[in-house]
Amino acid sequence: MKVEMKRLSVDWLMEIIHLCIERIVIVDRDGMIVYIDEAYSEFIGVSFDEAVGRSVQDVIENTRMHIVAKTGRKEIEHLQPINESVMIANRYPIFIDGELVGAVGTVMFPDPDNVRHFQNKMNNLMEELNFYKKKAVNELTSKYSFDDLIGNSHSFQAAKTLGKKVAGSDSSVLLTGESGTGKELFAHAIHQSSVRSNYPFVAINCASIPEVLFESELFGYEDGAFTGAKKGGKEGLFKVANRGTVFLDEIGDMPLSMQSKLLRALQEKEVQPVGGPKTLPIDLRIIAATNRDLMKMVEEGTFRQDLFYRLNVINIEIPALRKRKEDIEAISNNLLQKLERKFYRKGTSFSPEVVEKLKEHQWPGNVRELENVLERAINVLDGTTIQLEHLPLYIRDQELKSNELKESPDNETPPKNLSQTPVQPLKETIAQAEKKAIAHALEVVGGDKLAAAKLLGIGKTSFYNKCKVYGLSGS
CATH class of the missing domain: 3.30.450.20 (PAS domain)
Structure with missing residues (x-):
């Protein structure tokens, strides 16, 4: 009408x-x-x-x-x-x-005052635009080079040398190693030494993206593709990284349903936005990382074999910190310099006893745990020298525990007073041990629940439930 x-x-x-x-x-x-x-x-x-x-x-x-x-x-x-x-x-x-x-x-602008007002407003908008533009560029740039990878041990130098060799290639790289060993630093360094260094470096944590959003985050979506979709659509992270490098961290946590779509995108070198009628070409290098055993996952059927071989063209295994203890002092000094800038300190050093104690520890959280320990120490430090009392209790006590084990080997008769210790129900004993293990893991990773769950090898939901039961908090 x-x-x-x-x-x-x-x-x-x-x-x-x-x-x-x-x-x-x-x-x-x-x-x-x-x-x-x-x-x-x-x-x-x-x-x-x-x-x-x-x-x-x-x-x-x-x-x-x-x-x-x-x-x-x-x-x-x-x-x-x-x-x-x-x-x-x-x-x-x-x-x-x-x-x-x-x-x-x-x-x-009928008068000069309005002209000046408009110019000032435009200048402010341009400054704001340049700020966010610069911020966006910085966020898509690799932040570390091979010079930032500290360590002279044979195993670490071998990994570093291999990384330098393959940096100039376009082949996919799979970085493996325990949590906290520095896999992301290796990915940054490889990108920075590659011919793609002038193009974006986009890091994607596969463990942090909800399964229902995976495809739209990686490949983008068109206007109106689904309820709640941003007006005008959104460019996917793969398209943002075009001609650069995509770092797929925690690739072992990628949903099985998404693995086939990722494989197709890598094989065809194109992506199709959700709700879009056509595919978009992409030119990317993929660097993936995991602390999980992908071969075992392939055997269990939780990781696609064809995707594994697509990603595992070049495998670089980053050694655990306990396997390169000769590097601990150099790494600690490097981390201390970084923490000095963060906390506005100068001239901080370690006592010889602290250096030895750091070398004795097994470091299940690797370099990430070491950094957390040093940050705690510098927070409670009064002078300029980090002493044993500035270290967490679980590291200070390790020598005592070690001596106890030496004095009571498995083949010896237990101390007499052990028989006087009251016997608790097995369920309570297991619960106490579980609570202690969770508390220790949280301390190691600085309260990061997701990292602690991975350190203990249990699921995120199960870990969160146990924290709630035992009254343990984290971030």
């Missing part, structure tokens, strides 16, 4: 024109002014009555309204000097029933 538009009165139209930020002038086919709004006429120093009926060239300096009224061609965003100000002018021809009858012109 056709709805007739209500005709607006002259009073309405005049008030609307008055409220507009743009100033308006209207000329007929011959360039004679038929209307000019009050603010515009005041700005150029003439009254409405003096302007109407006169040639626009005689009233407005540097005008081109008469030309547009003759040619019928619009002119957009022209700079027009008027009264020692520079205006932004737009000029449009007016056609009635297909006949050119005149032109309407609008100008912005």
